[in-house]
């Protein structure tokens with residue numbers, strides 16, 4: 001609670017370096033036990049300055065949400081209750097809460113109610129779960145049992161993706177044994193059409209909310225073409241799927257409901273604590289066939305949810321509680337309002353900075369992400385200037401941003417996905433950046 005209460009007063013960036021943290025933390029492991037209160041007090045003292053202020057309303061780095069009070073408290077309860085949410089039998093309430101949370105999520109995100117789902121550790125594992133289902137379905141259609149025979153000798157699966165995909169897609173492809181050389185990266189729709197052929201099992205990977213620009217693929221155009229060619233369509237919608245909760249931004253996801261699987265996160269825009277992603281799969285049988293496991297020593301439920309049938313992990317925390325609590329705290333309107341507010345703040349920051357002397361707009365926010373860069377007054381090295389300004393802003397402790405390389409040049413990213421970010425935070429951030437630019441121009 002002290003940490004949260006101090007967010008407005010402490011620097012947003014971490015101020016302790018690795019050497020200092022090691023000096024305090026890498027002590028001799030004690031032989032004898034230590035009182036739990038003291039262990040915790042020592043830990044809090046030792047990490048001082050090494051906790052990044054990512055819970056702050058002035059944190060705009062990467063894509064990192066905050067934690068809603070009810071979601072945070074529910075997560076603490078999940079740890080205290082300490083049920084293993086792998087079977088109904090090992091955590092009955094956790095299983096029922098996941099059942100309910102899954103239905104609420106499908107509803108609020110505009111996904112088909114018949115879709116199956118899994119609450120996984122993040123969008124990365126949501127991709128792995130979804131693409132394991134895709135692999136099953138595409139190969140089963142060709143008479144190949146991939147769970148039994150593996151990929152040795154199987155008909156090769158081709159993967160078509162936009163060239164703006166997130167790196168978690170590449171990792172899922174690697175982990176599932178597809179091999180990155182089987183991925184074709186496309187840049188336009190004409191290429192997309194000629195790349196589709198019905199004779200090769202194909203997975204099409206689309207993007208809802210690009211990490212830098214917030215861009216959405218045109219689902220209504222692309223998905224019917226892909227489905228006609230018999231492809232499995234998966235959407236990386238780590239944060240972009242939440243636009244569906246807002247009447248103002250929902251149109252960006254038009255046609256997305258026609259896909260076969262969707263991956264998103266709770267720990268980003270819904271503002272649950274970390275360790276919370278969601279996979280949704282339109283074909284529950286393919287999902288179950290890829291993941292389910294039965295063992296003699298387990299106790300399986302006939303009329304309730306055994307998470308092990310849907311999740312790639314075995315023992316797991318009851319991560320459904322924080323999702324359930326977040327959705328109840330906000331309600332349907334609150335989720336829409338959170339989305340709208342973050343998008344409005346992102347726009348104010350991006351446009352506000354772009355208006356400052358020496359700044360240049362690179363991409364206006366489509367939703368809650370935008371990018372711009374800083375021009376070298378000497379006209380020589382804009383990349384270096386951009387990285388220098390980002391570092392200078394972060395050094396003030398007033399706000400925190402990260403950079404990216406976009407179309408070959410360095411840019412500064414703005415990502416707003418914290419319920420805490422207020423108009424006052426936006427103004428404080430703009431004042432800080434104005435000060436940094438003034439100081440750096442002299």
Ligand SMILES: *Cc1c(COP(=O)(O)O)cnc(C)c1O
Nearest residue numbers: 063122123124166168236238265
């Ligand atoms: C964050 C992100 C991911 C990975 O999600 P994790 O929850 O970190 O596993 C995938 N795709 C996009 C677009 C993201 O922003």
